[in-house]
Amino acid sequence: MIxxxxxxxxxxxxxxxxxxxxxxxxxxxPFISRYRKERTGNLDEVQIGAIVRYKEQFEALKKxxxxxxxxxxxxxxxxxxxxxxxxxxxxxxxxEDLYLPFKKxxxxxxxxxxxxxxxxxxxxxxxxxxxxxxxxAFKYIKDEVTSVExxxxxxxxxxxxxxxxxxxxxNNIRYQLERFAMISTKVVKTKADDTSAALSTSENAQKxxxxxxxxxxxxxxxxxxxxxxxxxxxxxxxxxKIEIDDDKALSKIEDRIIRxxxxxSEQIQLAIKxxxxxxxxxxxxxxxxxxxxxxxxxxxxxxxxxxxxQLLLGSPLGEKRILAIDPGFKSGxxxxxxxxxxxxxxxxxxxxxxxxSDSAGAMKKISSLTEAYQIEAIAIGNGTASRETExxxxxxxxxxxxxxxxxxxxxxxxxxxxxxxxxxxxxYDVTVRGSVSIGRRxxxxxxxxVKIDAKSIGxxxxxxxxxxxNLQKALDAVVENCVNAVGVNINTAxxxxxxxxxxxxxxxxxxIFGYRNEHGAFKSRNDIKKVxxxxxxxxxxxxxxxxxxxxxxxxxxxxxxxxxxxxxxxxAKDLGKNVSDLIGHTDLLLKIDLKKYGSDSxxxxxxxxxxxxxxxxxxxxxxxxxxxxxxxxxxxxxxxKEGQLLPGIVNNITNFGCFVDVGIKExxxxxxxxxxxxxxxxxxxxxxxxxxxxxxxxxxxIPRKRIxxxxxx
Numbered sequence: 236m237i238x239x240x241x242x243x244x245x246x247x248x249x250x251x252x253x254x255x256x257x258x259x260x261x262x263x264x265p266f267i268s269r270y271r272k273e274r275t276g277n278l279d280e281v282q283i284g285a286i287v288r289y290k291e292q293f294e295a296l297k298k299x300x301x302x303x304x305x306x307x308x309x310x311x312x313x314x315x316x317x318x319x320x321x322x323x324x325x326x327x328x329x330x331e332d333l334y335l336p337f338k339k340x341x342x343x344x345x346x347x348x349x350x351x352x353x354x355x356x357x358x359x360x361x362x363x364x365x366x367x368x369x370x371x372a373f374k375y376i377k378d379e380v381t382s383v384e385x386x387x388x389x390x391x392x393x394x395x396x397x398x399x400x401x402x403x404x405x406n407n408i409r410y411q412l413e414r415f416a417m418i419s420t421k422v423v424k425t426k427a428d429d430t431s432a433a434l435s436t437s438e439n440a441q442k443x444x445x446x447x448x449x450x451x452x453x454x455x456x457x458x459x460x461x462x463x464x465x466x467x468x469x470x471x472x473x474x475x476k477i478e479i480d481d482d483k484a485l486s487k488i489e490d491r492i493i494r495x496x497x498x499x500s501e502q503i504q505l506a507i508k509x510x511x512x513x514x515x516x517x518x519x520x521x522x523x524x525x526x527x528x529x530x531x532x533x534x535x536x537x538x539x540x541x542x543x544x545q546l547l548l549g550s551p552l553g554e555k556r557i558l559a560i561d562p563g564f565k566s567g568x569x570x571x572x573x574x575x576x577x578x579x580x581x582x583x584x585x586x587x588x589x590x591x592s593d594s595a596g597a598m599k600k601i602s603s604l605t606e607a608y609q610i611e612a613i614a615i616g617n618g619t620a621s622r623e624t625e626x627x628x629x630x631x632x633x634x635x636x637x638x639x640x641x642x643x644x645x646x647x648x649x650x651x652x653x654x655x656x657x658x659x660x661x662x663y664d665v666t667v668r669g670s671v672s673i674g675r676r677x678x679x680x681x682x683x684x685v686k687i688d689a690k691s692i693g694x695x696x697x698x699x700x701x702x703x704x705n706l707q708k709a710l711d712a713v714v715e716n717c718v719n720a721v722g723v724n725i726n727t728a729x730x731x732x733x734x735x736x737x738x739x740x741x742x743x744x745x746x747i748f749g750y751r752n753e754h755g756a757f758k759s760r761n762d763i764k765k766v767x768x769x770x771x772x773x774x775x776x777x778x779x780x781x782x783x784x785x786x787x788x789x790x791x792x793x794x795x796x797x798x799x800x801x802x803x804x805x806x807a808k809d810l811g812k813n814v815s816d817l818i819g820h821t822d823l824l825l826k827i828d829l830k831k832y833g834s835d836s837x838x839x840x841x842x843x844x845x846x847x848x849x850x851x852x853x854x855x856x857x858x859x860x861x862x863x864x865x866x867x868x869x870x871x872x873x874x875x876k877e878g879q880l881l882p883g884i885v886n887n888i889t890n891f892g893c894f895v896d897v898g899i900k901e902x903x904x905x906x907x908x909x910x911x912x913x914x915x916x917x918x919x920x921x922x923x924x925x926x927x928x929x930x931x932x933x934x935x936x937i938p939r940k941r942i943x944x945x946x947x948x
Contacts, residue, residue, distance in 0.1 A: 348389030559674025738776025865898030903942030
């Protein structure tokens, strides 16, 4: 396993070995990367994540080898050479190639030919020494084999299967597919007939018309384009085809197999064509497409994961009293007032917009609520009627300074109808829950967004087309890393937030939540040990990520692990101070000689982390939320003109560019070529999710509702 992981990661052997040991001890990635730096050689969470991935791959490969060896033993076909090849296989593809000739339960043309007694004839032909093949074939006419041609055809089916099972032949075609394959698409004929009418105006046609007649090298096709093509095919709009130079591929196979120029070689040539057309190319071209799809999935999942990380680590306003509005026209604007911890204090519906247009009454209500609940900020959802509601709020003169924020509603409806929302607010309907979610997102995006399935948040692309298991694992890892990077207030955290804390999980989160409700707030980290079923391992993994506000021991509200408290206490004692005296006092911390406090298990990386944490204990790694205002003259896509400069917010990032909200229903695209005058390798190097930017309008396609933008420096 260690060699396998080294070959894929190039990380130091000792780091991999120690990390694997920690993983086998049920340690989590956040815990290992933060608190076991000495053992891992200071690996970060990305490197540890790679070790986890290749460890799982190796274990899956090992499991498949065991299953194949057992199957071959049961068939009594396992010899020492085959066993050695199987044990040496480094990937599932080569392993399955070795197993291919022995797979049972396949009703093939070759199997039928064998039952008809034609394998000896096939062996004679493959020997390539016989000349009078027809006379030889005549001897095999019996029962189902009624003619010489029947006999030769059956023999060719057996030869075709042998050719199909040859690893060298399969690998050669794989190589050609990898290097030279072209993927082409054509609109489905029945759809093409409709193109002038229904199809040309349908949403699918608008989305996929670029691929009605398309060709590109499979090795160079960008991930987003391949996923779009495969989606179009799944929806029945187009047909795809994978092609290589068939003559060249056949010639390569012939060079490997044919060594004579007689009647045998003619039969083998026919068998090669049959093997290629019927067995090899369909199977291996599909495999090549699946490999390309897996790479496209990986790229799409990587983009989604980066976006999700930026979204979860979005700027929090913090513990402020919020008035949140879920805007609407006919159904009104749902208003809620929240306390500084996100608790619901009051809810109401106002109707400032048509058809009721009770602007005066709505203004009076907002003013009185703001004063009554000492509101510090207003959060407005960015859905229907958002701009109108923002303009309406802008007309109100508040007695105190009230900041106004527009907040993404993505996924709020998913949350409001979820089991979590019903448990939190059993006596309120979905509209109230949605408004609460909008307000809480302003207070703390991470704490609120963990309650929603990450796939519903709307920051990925083609998330429903990629491998769902791999996507879920990647997104869960992102959420876990973000939650633990920020830390969690154990006395206010929801069950979903607690469940992502290192070593906790859903069951212990439920127990923590229940214990807190029964016994009140946790006073210290030691109190956490009293939670039912929370043992020593879970405490070791999670305690440092759980924070106690205003604790007796100041370290309980820091990222210093309880196992290191004694070190901090010794440092303080050596300076003639209390632990609390060290907190935030850089002048005292600079006097500490870290070398005095090292040991076999605690090295310089851990000691440096402790000092850094003591300087600013519990520091939130996120920036604070900033107010942003759209151009008030832009209400719809029809208001856009080429050349305009507009403020906007980046609301999605892809491999081919980023999408920007300029305050209307449709987001505009800054294509990768319009992000910079120089070559752009990674979109994330130029923009971040929720970044406030100025953009220039390049093109407006109203029928297709597409907006092309350029990043304005």
